[in-house]
Amino acid sequence: MSTIEELSARIRILETKFSDREARIRQLRIRWEALRDAQSQSLAQSSESEEVLRKKLKPVVDAAEVEALIHEHWGLELAAPPKELVSYDDVNFLCTVSAGSQQRNFTLKVHNGVESRNLPVIEAQNAIMVHLSDCGVVCPVPQPSISGSSFVEVPLRTVEWEAAGLPGATKPLMVVRLLSWVEGGTLCDAQGSETLLEEAGRFLGGVSSSLVTFHHDACSRKHAWDLQHTMDLCKFTRHIPDAGKRGLVEGVLSKFASRVLPVAQELPSAVIMGDFNDANIIVATGDHVAGIIDFGDIVRTWRVNEVAIAMAYAMLTPRRGPVAGAIEPGSAEGGAQSGTSRMGVEGAIAVLRGFSRTFSELTDTEVSLLEILPACRLACSFTLGMYSYSQNPTNQYLLHHAVPAAEALEEWTKASEAGLAARIKDAVQRTDELHRFLS
Secondary structure (H helix, E strand, O other): OOHHHHHHHHHHHHHHHHHHHHHHHHHHHHHHHHHHHHHHHHHHHHHHHHHHHHHHOOEEOOHHHHHHHHHHHHOOOEOOOOEEEOOOOOEEEEEEEEEOOEEEEEEEEEOOHHHHOOHHHHHHHHHHHHHHHHOOOOOOOEOOOOOOOOOEEEEOEEHHHHHHOOOOOOOOEEEEEEEEOOOOEEHHHHOEOHHHHHHHHHHHHHHHHHHOOOOOHHHOOOOOOOHHHHHHHHHOHHHOOOHHHHHHHHHHHHHHHHHHHHHHHHOOEEEEOOOOOOOOEEEEOOOEEEEEOOOOOOEEEEOOHHHHHHHHHHHHOEEOOOOOOOOOOOOOOOOOOOOOOEOHHHHHHHHHHHHHHHOOOOOHHHHHHHHOHHHHHHHHHHHHHHHHHHHOOOOHHHHHHHHHHHHHHHHHHHHHOOOHHHHHHHHHHHHHHHHHHHO
């Protein structure tokens, strides 16, 4: 056999081997995709069940019960009627108590029935607040009860219990905590500017740096709002009545599947606060970010999700100054706050710019995903908000972020088509250059 014939024979053998290998790879990919889809469907059904329970097991607490709880479990006397604060699915009260000749403010937090069943997560929330406080981050700190516990369990009414109309039925146990009050107003009330949001980003970068050394087993949990589980939204999109907005969410899901999931194993993980929005950022006089509240969404997840979530919510922050482009009420999704202009993409970039000044560890892969992950949180906020509103249409707070999130998602999508990735990279690179200059 000539040399040419030998080479031709070897080539045919190699081609057959490669063909068989490619066929095997295709078979494995088909099996992997089937397993992935089945797992996503199972997780989505689990998430939907949890969201249903959260609505049913929201506590129902009146002022008299608040006064009794404060007195019985913390030995304190109210100096003024308790003030109920807006909340998603817990119940919170501002409680002013007598402290000798002075008065002190606290938050009495009655947890949703779902969280009340998971005491390790409650303990993790307590632990993260103590840890951050020890690191110099201003945040609420749990106050010990008379018995020395950081929380108490009390039988209380819920939405489901009230609807059943059975006065003799056993009330479910709810976790109740008393938290120190962080003085100041929310960023939502103060309204935003690029300067203030950049400072908020710097504050969050400090939080992320402090959490590098924080670990708690209960943070490794399945959480419906964790961006790792964005595909779970597939089971909720039917609750979006507007076809155009539903299409925006479905577009985000497609990008997540094609661009985020393939590199998921490369992403560093960390415990994150997970809810850095304008209702949880406390601003003191003089436009100074004074602290952070609400750790109900803590979870171990991809590290980059912390700033991605903050960027998404920065878009929703009310903008100072004359109203421009106000959102009109009366949409198909139930209306939105009227006469509000929001920070939009500029707010998101400002937060990222500030965050990168105090946390410079993001990898190139993490930075590249910041074009998609903020959109995932906007899609989640809108979709789950619309689902929750469909279950409890009298609770207008459920629309606080949901309706504006759809507007922001549309803006973000348009920006992605007009060079948003370059703006994100530039915001991070500029702060990297500043770090190198200062060092």
